[in-house]
Amino acid sequence: MPAENFVLPKLKLKFPSKAEREERERKKELEKQHEEEELRRKKEQEAKKAAELRDALRRGDFAAREHRKRAQDDTKEPRRTAVEQEQYDQLRMKHYGPDRTKSTFVPKKKRRRGVNEFNFGWDDSEDTRTAQHLADADSQLALRKPYESRLTTKNGFHVYSQEPEWELQALMKADAAEKADPTHGRERARAIMDEYYRGLEQRNKPLHNMKHWSEKPLSEMRERDWRIFKEDFSIATKGGQIPDPMRRWRESALPSRLLDVIESVGYNEPSPIQRAAIPIALQGRDLIGIAVTGSGKTAAFLLPLLVYIQKLPPLDDVSKNDGPYALILAPTRELAQQIETEAHKFATPFGYKVVSIVGGHSLEEQAFALSNGAEIIVATPGRLVDCIERRLLVLSQCCYVIMDEADRMIDLGFEEPLNKILDAMPTANIKPDSDEAEDTKAMTRFLGERTRYRQTMMYTATMPPLVEKIAKRYLRRPAIVTIGNAGEAVDTVEQRVEFIAGEDRRKDRLREILQANQYKPPIIVFVNIKRNCEMVARDVRAAGRNPVTLHGSKTQEQRELALEKVRAGQADVLVATDLAGRGIDVADVSLVINFNMATSIEQYTHRIGRTGRAGKSGVAITFLGSEDNDVLYDLKQMISKSSISKLSEELRRHEAAQQKPTKGGKGGGDFGTITGGGSGKSNGFR
Template sequence: MTRPVNIDVLLGKLGGRPSGKQAGKVEKPRLLSRLGRGEKQDVAVAHYSQNTQEGQDRDDDYIHNIPMKSRSYGASSTGSVVVRETEVPINTSSGRKTGGRDKGKGKFNFDWKQEDDTLLEQEPIVSKSSLQLVKNLYSKTQEHDRSHLMDNYMGEHWTVKPLDAMTAKDWRHMKEKYHIMTKNSQGSVQNPLRTWQELGLIPPKLLNVLTRDLQFVEPSPIQRIAIPNIVHQPYKDLIGVSSTGSGKTVAFAVPILIKMNGLIRPRSLKLMEGPKALILAPTRELVQQIESQIKNVTTRDWTDDPNECTVVSIVGGHSLEELTNSLRNGCDILVATPGRLIDCLENHILTISNIDTLVLDEADKMIDLGFEDQLKLTLSKVNVETKHRAGFQTLMFTATLSPAIELISHSYLQSPIHILVDSGEGSQPQVKQIVRYSPNTDQRFVELKAKVLPQFKAPIIIFINYKNTADWLAQKFQQETAYKVTILHGSKSQEQREHSLQLLRTGKAQIMIATNIAARGLDIPNVSLVINFQMSKNFDDYVHRIGRTGRAGNSGTAITFVGDEEDQQVMKGLYQYVKDNNPTGANEFSTAVEQVYTLNDKTNNLILF
């Protein structure tokens, strides 16, 4: 930029200071025309040029006293400010510039030497030749191999990393994937298993049974986190919270078998010491189901021990003489209901003084079914018998952590590890819920026979509320269809109930007609369809009913028939549940049902659970 105009020029007239009466007075500012501004500026430039003539001869070529010049400013090689001017034609009539637009207007033109450019001395981090080499390499790489370039930059994924290369971040990502949360007030929690083979926790023969014979390709989330924490020494108590059908039986059965592997116990010692593991479950059906699943492993070549691992169950419906006979050879693993176990202890049929592992399966259902007092009494007897046992371990598995369960855990478990496997999207039961309006039973049966059942494979469970309805429905199937049907309700003897379950599991019966007794705790594999032929009187029973399908990663369908005489509050709960729990995005709710029970009215949809 130019040097400021001399103060004498600004304050005085004709380039001098005011004198006499004019001294101290400043001329009133006035606006100048464009031409006048140019003349004033030229005078100032000429004055500046005259004052700096000496020593500035090399700049003379850049300064000219020509009116109306287009100027640009810059720094000379000596550091002084120079002004460049170019001739611009003038229209004398208008005083405006003519000709083409000055393309250099508004741009700075720096007059420095080429060697003063500091960028010439800078070397780029990556040369253009190197960038071109990488570009050519990437373009020649096959599409399926390009991911390795990113892996080399980002590092290996936690699924393929060696165990000793796993970081805390990797373990956190794994837990997030499987919705695993852990907590322990004392000590650390073991990391989950990535594969069955990891850490060498499972003996080779038992591992072969799981992966080769039973086709367990990889552990479920609850199995991944529970097994390493149960077998880690020193043994700690554990509470596992996971939904029904998530694989909890294997989660506690495998650690029990790991502890017993290589343990030589002849028949006489089994009779004298009693079982090494005790598993409590709320219902007879669940007890027998657990027994069957464990025997499915122990009857195979799973250990080097020549003595067979004996698994025995004791439930109601059998006399004490029958139970005594089943225990005549002793047992290694005992599965029982709390009430029947107390009967056996009080009659001195068995002893539990040498138990190493106590498992409470479906503990929340024991409370729901009114077995809380029996459960506490059983735990008290176990604690009295085993309080001197080093390494004794209590494992509690539940679907919900209710206040009653927390109270029991505080009373009978010692600083337990808490494991929660949340029902994220990947583990949420994939059940499609369909609610249809059908006012009478004959119409429902016709729809079942003609439209519903032909679309689904066995096994199928049909829930009803009354025993006479079960008998009537079974007769209709026998008379009008070719389906093989079995019945399960409370009036059946224990032997009949076990026979009915066996028929359905083995495929000899395609359909089971059952009351709510089959809604809780029973695990019938691969149920494709649940039908609520009669809507349950209690909303919680509905949830347990449809939970018989869509288990262990499979998808399922639940169809509910609704009439005109259902409970209004139950229907409100049903409407909201079907609306909120729609993992498949295909739920259906009949508009006729909405109209009959005015469920679509927003003022009626405020439900407190």
């Protein structure tokens, strides 16, 4: 057809109507819903089958296990033929070595099963045990034999213990004891096993039959009982091979004669620090005792000291010139004399001499006392260094050193005198810094007639860095005993604070408290500087009370007279600086008033520790002002931890109590007692 005659056909386009379009969309939506429904139904069926399979597996259904195995095999690659598997094994052996997951054991002969014979696949020639092994096994069976009658049986076999490792350790220990002593080894081994099985029977008792430690004899005490015992007395120990605490005096390792002296003195029950420290000290271990003031630390170190001296020969005309057997260091004269008084109570019945060397007394008088010899010397560091440098005293046979209130000695600047004193002692008997320092037998043996390893103990209420430095230098592997929390006040002291600005207002409030007659004497009022003592004492006298003062400008005789008046009841109020904050034992103090807040929280702790002693309760009232901002945070934390004290709203919201100040302040830093506002030297402590 010619192109000019070509005519395009007419296309007839038909557009679907609205109803047709809606019908088409409806069908698509239904198909989509059917597909989703089918997919959801398949998922539910698969989940149901999986749940049924899990239940079957839990019931141990073997068919279900096979079904799961077949399903897993279907997902894996098809299995190899025998030829392919052999080729694969050869290649694997060439490149990777033998397959360690498969056993290659082949028995030499076919296993036979008979009535009286059961062979595990080896003969007697393959037994690798030696004659010694067989003898050891027979020995262990012999040790078990006497106990079979009281042990349970299971499936025809004896059940010796639910703790096989413990039983094996006991058997090994008994076996070693038997071999070490051919004569009496059998009896010792039997005693070891008796003790083990007694403990086993005790451990297997029901919990409802367990008694409290106070109702048990010492032989029935177990690890759980000792843990409860330590919790009851807030005892925490640290170090290797630490012995159990002491429950009662008569259960301790102290000699019976010394126990009689303890009862005659009136020590009925040991305090927590005595319970924990005395057993450790009796083992010849170095010790760091951390406990609040008034906790009985003096007797804790005096009693083991006397046990040590009893093992030494008596001093004669020659040996008395070589110095004392033991040395006790204290930071202040009053504390040294107080320790001397306490030491006389225990040492005098044994005929031992105790001499104190402190400042304020005639050096010639003390030199004369030293010339007569003394087993124990109680001294302050400064005066003792004077005696050593003047050759009035040597420490050539001193092997026992006690530093009481060690943190206070550091506060008073006695670090250098302490180093001089310790360096003046014999060095040939210094303990090795190894595990041997924790071995009781090694540390208690004598290196000569009057010499054994030096034993050093430190008792303190806090552990500042300088005290730790001295401990690391002179103590070897020490045991650390902590009673309560270090540096915290005891729970027998109720702490109260009052924000009172100005000296006049504080004097009025002090007079008001004293005139109320709410607190029985004696009462202690603390101030920060010496000249305030006499001024506050005049106001106390105006309130109708009879005060005495104690500060660094007083002579030693005046200090002793003031303390004696308070103890005898001739004076009812003691106004003092921090000189009386540590180591001064005045019985039954009902109230402590901090007319001026201490410059550090450590010194505050020791001040309020003058009350609430020996289990009795007490009250501490502290006057605060703007000059005390650096210690408010620590004070807030301490009062918050007290179970009987209520934190005042004003202290809780005070701006300075919200965060701890940085170092270098008046007393808020870690070294506040040293670098603080000068409460040490300004108070005339030295």
